[in-house]
Amino acid sequence: MKVAIVDDDPIVCTSIGTILTATKTAEVIWSAHDGVAAVREYERHEPDVLLIDVQMPDMDGLQASELILNAHPQARILILTTFADPEYIRRAVELHTKGYLIKQDVASVIPAVQAVMAGQVVLGAEVLQQLPMLGTQGSAMTDAAAMDAGHSDERFEGLTERERDIAALVAEGLDNRQIAAQLYLSEGTVRNRISDILAKTNISNRTKLAVEWLSCHQ
Structure with missing residues (x-):
C-alpha cells in the first residue's frame, strides 16, 4: 500500500x-x-x-x-x-x-x-458522538452525505430488543469492551451480536450501522 x-x-x-x-x-x-x-x-x-x-x-x-x-x-x-x-x-x-x-x-x-x-x-469515536448534532443541521444527513443512511426504522424491525440496545450503543461510539461492560455481556457475545445485526440489516460495517441508526432515531 x-x-x-x-x-x-x-x-x-x-x-x-x-x-x-x-x-x-x-x-x-x-x-x-x-x-x-x-x-x-x-x-x-x-x-x-x-x-x-x-x-x-x-x-x-x-x-x-x-x-x-x-x-x-x-x-x-x-x-x-x-x-x-x-x-x-x-x-x-x-x-x-x-x-x-x-x-x-x-x-x-x-x-x-x-x-x-x-x-x-x-x-473515530469522537466523530460518531457528533453525528446526532450533524443530523440537526440538515444537509449532512442526506442519503449521499450520510453514506446511504436509511430514512426509516424498517431495516431494524427484525432486530431483537438486545440487538437494538447494542446497535444504539455502537451509534454512541462505544467499542465492544464498553458495550460488554454496560450490558453485562462478554466481548465475544457483543462481537457475535454485532455480526448478526449487520447480517440482518444488510449493512456492511459498524460505522455505517452507527450512521444509519442515528439517522432513524433522532
Missing part, C-alpha cells in the same frame, strides 16, 4: 510515516505541509490512501480534499486532525471522504488506513 501524509507539522508527518513503515503497513511515497502542495503532489504521484490534516496554511485540508476528489472521485482520503469540530465533520462527510480520525489516537491509524484501503468508511 502506498500512502501520502499532509500535515503542517513535519514532526507529525515523520511520526505517522515511521509507524506505517515500521509496521510494514504502508510505504510513504510523499508528504506535504499545506493544501496547495497536497493537490500538486497528488497529481504527480497518486497514493492509495491520502492522510490529510484540516487546519493548514494557504489551503486547508478540506479545500484540498475537494479539489482532489473533483479530479479523482475514487480517491481514498482520510482526514486526520486534532479537531472533532461538527462543521469540519459535516464538510468531510459531504465531500465523501473515506473517514475522519482524531490524530491523538495514534494506535487507530494503522487499522484505519487498512480499513480505508479495503473500501470502508472510518469514523
Whole structure:
C-alpha cells in the first residue's frame, strides 16, 4: 500500500510515516505541509490512501480534499486532525471522504488506513458522538452525505430488543469492551451480536450501522 501524509507539522508527518513503515503497513511515497502542495503532489504521484490534516496554511485540508476528489472521485482520503469540530465533520462527510480520525489516537491509524484501503468508511469515536448534532443541521444527513443512511426504522424491525440496545450503543461510539461492560455481556457475545445485526440489516460495517441508526432515531 502506498500512502501520502499532509500535515503542517513535519514532526507529525515523520511520526505517522515511521509507524506505517515500521509496521510494514504502508510505504510513504510523499508528504506535504499545506493544501496547495497536497493537490500538486497528488497529481504527480497518486497514493492509495491520502492522510490529510484540516487546519493548514494557504489551503486547508478540506479545500484540498475537494479539489482532489473533483479530479479523482475514487480517491481514498482520510482526514486526520486534532479537531472533532461538527462543521469540519459535516464538510468531510459531504465531500465523501473515506473517514475522519482524531490524530491523538495514534494506535487507530494503522487499522484505519487498512480499513480505508479495503473500501470502508472510518469514523473515530469522537466523530460518531457528533453525528446526532450533524443530523440537526440538515444537509449532512442526506442519503449521499450520510453514506446511504436509511430514512426509516424498517431495516431494524427484525432486530431483537438486545440487538437494538447494542446497535444504539455502537451509534454512541462505544467499542465492544464498553458495550460488554454496560450490558453485562462478554466481548465475544457483543462481537457475535454485532455480526448478526449487520447480517440482518444488510449493512456492511459498524460505522455505517452507527450512521444509519442515528439517522432513524433522532
